[in-house]
Amino acid sequence: xxxxxxxxxxxxxxxxxxxxxxxxxxxxxxxxxxxxxxxxxxxxxxxxxxxxxxxxxxxxxxxxxxxxxxxxxxxxxxxxxxxxxxxxxxxxxxxxxxx
Amino acid sequence: xxxxxxxxxxxxxxxxxxxxxxxxxxxxxxxxxxxxxxxxxxxxxxxxxxxxxxxxxxxxxxxxxxxxxxxxxxxxxxxxxxxxxxxxxxxxxxxxxxxxxxxxxxxxxxxxxxxxxxxxxxxxxxxxxxxxxxxxxxxxxxxxxxxxxxxxxxxxxxxxxxxxxxxxxxxxxxxxxxxxxxxxxxxxxxxxxxxxxxxxxxxxxxxxxxxxxxxxxxxxxxxxxxxxxxxxxxxxxxxxxxxxxxxxxxxxxxxxxxxxxxxxxxx
Numbered sequence: 257x258x259x260x261x262x263x264x265x266x267x268x269x270x271x272x273x274x275x276x277x278x279x280x281x282x283x284x285x286x287x288x289x290x291x292x293x294x295x296x297x298x299x300x301x302x303x304x305x306x307x308x309x310x311x312x313x314x315x316x317x318x319x320x321x322x323x324x325x326x327x328x329x330x331x332x333x334x335x336x337x338x339x340x341x342x343x344x345x346x347x348x349x350x351x352x353x354x355x
Numbered sequence: 356x357x358x359x360x361x362x363x364x365x366x367x368x369x370x371x372x373x374x375x376x377x378x379x380x381x382x383x384x385x386x387x388x389x390x391x392x393x394x395x396x397x398x399x400x401x402x403x404x405x406x407x408x409x410x411x412x413x414x415x416x417x418x419x420x421x422x423x424x425x426x427x428x429x430x431x432x433x434x435x436x437x438x439x440x441x442x443x444x445x446x447x448x449x450x451x452x453x454x455x456x457x458x459x460x461x462x463x464x465x466x467x468x469x470x471x472x473x474x475x476x477x478x479x480x481x482x483x484x485x486x487x488x489x490x491x492x493x494x495x496x497x498x499x500x501x502x503x504x505x506x507x508x509x510x511x512x513x514x515x516x517x518x519x520x521x522x523x524x525x526x527x528x529x530x531x532x533x534x535x536x537x538x539x540x541x542x543x544x545x546x547x548x549x550x551x552x553x554x555x556x557x558x559x560x561x562x563x564x565x566x567x568x569x570x571x572x573x574x575x576x577x578x579x580x581x582x583x584x585x586x587x588x589x590x591x592x593x594x595x596x597x598x599x600x601x602x603x604x605x606x607x608x609x610x611x612x613x614x615x616x617x618x619x620x621x622x
Contacts, residue, residue: 330524
């Protein structure tokens with residue numbers, strides 16, 4: 257008797273359970289996928305500049321490394337040098353004094 | 356006791372000279388620049404007082420307003436001289452601290468700046484005696500006539516300072532070019548192909564030559580400034596632009612040298 261009743265309920269509930277599981281699966285999959293693959297205007301992807309190459313025997317040479325360091329330091333100096341000297345412009349003075 | 360007297364005197368003389376040397380060492384560009392800013396602010400205050408007194412004198416034309424105007428004008432002229440004098444001193448200190456200038460050129464501008472400061476000091480001393488407005492205005496006119504010469508010297512000194520900065524940087528670039536060239540020669544001596552980097556090095560050297568040319572143009576513009584010119588500031592701005600272009604060529608030379616090193620480091 258009980259088995260018959262349970263079997264009846266199962267026939268009704270089984271499609272419902274399958275539907276719920278299917279819906280949950282869909283939601284889970286959608287969460288994993290990116291919402292949009294296009295970039296908004298103004299967003300530019302960083303270009304990948306990593307360049308792989310086989311180092312030569314000069315790559316670790318002390319002289320080469322010294323030049324490399326010197327170049328970086330000088331590059332900074334060239335960028336920061338003050339070629340304006342705004343503070344040292346001749347002062348604004350009232351030269352034509354009259355009464 | 357008398358035995359120690361010469362030693363004591365000697366010690367006092369030593370102390371005196373030590374303090375003189377220390378105080379001379381303390382006077383650097385920053386100190387002179389602060390002096391100039393301080394005096395320039397005093398000049399601006401004096402100018403405000405002069406404007407007010409002049410306006411009162413022109414409105415009321417009384418003896419009281421005349422005396423007030425006379426004193427305000429005297430104060431203004433004295434403070435104007437002081438501001439200009441401290442400005443030229445700051446400029447001299449900046450020139451002194453700049454290393455990339457030839458000693459001949461540095462001394463030439465030291466003399467010119469010192470002459471200007473001496474003239475202003477002498478002019479300043481004359482401002483204490485005039486008792487009438489006419490006398491004061493006559494002294495002011497002397498400065499009015501002298502000021503264009505002072506401005507030319509100021510712009511030329513500033514140009515020399517910028518030239519010194521560029522020279523220092525170019526010397527450093529040339530030094531790195533020399534080191535790179537030596538390294539390329541060493542690599543070639545090891546029977547490795549250096550054709551590409553040698554060609555790039557020539558291009559880096561060309562950038563330095565272009566930088567020198569731009570600097571020469573800038574110096575020519577600076578030297579062309581004359582006392583009678585009404586566009587001294589514009590000419591100086593033009594020279595500054597040329598100095599910046601000269602600097603840009605040095606940056607490009609450095610960029611080329613970096614590429615050479617990158618090439619040397621790879622197989």
